[in-house]
Amino acid sequence: MSSNVVPICFSANYAHSKWGVTHLLQNKNKISTLRKWGCFSANLGQSRPHLEDEKPSDLGLNLGDGRIDGSQVTKCHKDLSSLPKPLSSTDLVSPNSDGSKVRVAYKGAPGAYSEAAALKAFPKCETVPCEEFESVFKAVELWLVDRAILQIENSVAGSAHRNYDLFLRHRLHIVGEVQLSIDHCLLGLPGVQQEDLKCVLSHPQALDQCKMMMNELNVVKVNTEDTAGAAKIVATKGARDTGAIASSRAAETYGLHILSNKIQDDSDNVTRFLILAREPIIPGTDKPHKTSIVFTLEEGPGVLFKALAVFALRGISLSKIESRPQRNRPVRIVDDRNKGSAKYFEYFFYIDFEASMAEPRAQYALRHLQEFSRFLRVLGCYPVDSTNL
Numbered sequence: 435m436s437s438n439v440v441p442i443c444f445s446a447n448y449a450h451s452k453w454g455v456t457h458l459l460q461n462k463n464k465i466s467t468l469r470k471w472g473c474f475s476a477n478l479g480q481s482r483p484h485l486e487d488e489k490p491s492d493l494g495l496n497l498g499d500g501r502i503d504g505s506q507v508t509k510c511h512k513d514l515s516s517l518p519k520p521l522s523s524t525d526l527v528s529p530n531s532d533g534s535k536v537r538v539a540y541k542g543a544p545g546a547y548s549e550a551a552a553l554k555a556f557p558k559c560e561t562v563p564c565e566e567f568e569s570v571f572k573a574v575e576l577w578l579v580d581r582a583i584l585q586i587e588n589s590v591a592g593s594a595h596r597n598y599d600l601f602l603r604h605r606l607h608i609v610g611e612v613q614l615s616i617d618h619c620l621l622g623l624p625g626v627q628q629e630d631l632k633c634v635l636s637h638p639q640a641l642d643q644c645k646m647m648m649n650e651l652n653v654v655k656v657n658t659e660d661t662a663g664a665a666k667i668v669a670t671k672g673a674r675d676t677g678a679i680a681s682s683r684a685a686e687t688y689g690l691h692i693l694s695n696k697i698q699d700d701s702d703n704v705t706r707f708l709i710l711a712r713e714p715i716i717p718g719t720d721k722p723h724k725t726s727i728v729f730t731l732e733e734g735p736g737v738l739f740k741a742l743a744v745f746a747l748r749g750i751s752l753s754k755i756e757s758r759p760q761r762n763r764p765v766r767i768v769d770d771r772n773k774g775s776a777k778y779f780e781y782f783f784y785i786d787f788e789a790s791m792a793e794p795r796a797q798y799a800l801r802h803l804q805e806f807s808r809f810l811r812v813l814g815c816y817p818v819d820s821t822n823l
């Protein structure tokens with residue numbers, strides 16, 4: 435197939451498409467709630483709600499009992515063997531609840547923690563390494579993969595600030611979270627001792643999480659794109675005075691030795707990752723859910739206080755709040771005749787709150803928040819990761 439030919443899939447099986455539409459119809463009420471808050475981007479108008487009651491004959495098809503026998507084939511004047519064979523359900527590769535066959539994009543080299551997070555969420559998935567965060571998002575948007583995994587915060591080193599900004603540059607939805615316990619190792623070439631090291635490479639977050647050990651060793655710290663990338667550099671350069679902070683999986687992947695393990699300052703070192711997809715999931719109330727939103731505020735006294743109160747008033751806990759500069763409008767200048775002009779920074783506020791969008795109290799809280807906000811977007815509503823770390 436030439437590279438500029440895009441295969442477009444259509445259903446040759448009425449029953450299959452009917453199932454999809456029926457499934458959507460059953461969840462129509464929930465979906466309309468989601469769309470109201472901007473967290474559903476699929477165009478339901480394209481699916482045909484009346485299709486559920488339609489029969490093949492209504493669609494202008496006369497299939498008889500649905501089967502084609504040999505006599506029908508011989509009546510054709512054309513060679514049908516060159517026509518594309520319809521996909522059967524066994525050919526289809528789609529995200530399954532057991533995690534099989536899901537393709538997950540992550541930023542970094544094989545052996546990175548983000549790859550481990552993808553494997554924790556989808557144990558049988560195919561992981562797809564990407565060089566840039568932009569490519570991770572693009573891979574999902576262009577249907578090259580089914581999901582993306584994105585590190586968002588660490589219990590010791592804090593938020594991955596830049597990753598917050600990516601949400602507004604793209605329109606992916608948060609459909610899950612993964613909490614991964616991070617045990618860093620100091621890696622070196624076989625035969626190298628810890629004392630031989632003059633320089634240690636790693637991702638800035640990992641170097642930050644192992645400050646005490648780095649100060650003790652008195653080495654030069656060098657930032658790399660990711661921890662596994664650091665291990666790869668040490669292995670490929672063969673530098674005996676250079677070590678890497680990375681996982682034991684990375685040591686195995688690149689044939690390095692573990693000089694020291696669990697070197698992080700805090701033994702409870704946990705990184706939270708988000709799972710992103712093209713479509714949101716239908717939020718439930720069967721298990722604890724979180725909702726992530728981003729908003730900007732109107733001007734006025736106490737607006738941030740009022741914004742946060744909409745959750746407190748309804749007994750909804752906030753699990754995270756983060757602010758990021760509004761890049762397109764970073765400063766607001768207010769002129770006051772008596773006090774002169776003042777510059778205020780403008781922010782996007784990101785909040786995770788502990789409720790499902792299927793709960794009326796969450797819907798009321800967002801409706802209330804709209805009174806004080808200029809812009810509001812639901813980034814996703816997803817089950818809390820309550821698995822063992």
Ligand SMILES: O=C(O)C(=O)C[C@]1(C(=O)O)C=C[C@@H](O)C=C1
Nearest residue numbers: 546547548585637639660661705
């Ligand atoms: O470098 C990696 O291996 C990553 O997956 C990135 C990352 C991060 O950005 O926080 C992930 C987990 C650890 O906290 C350290 C690094």
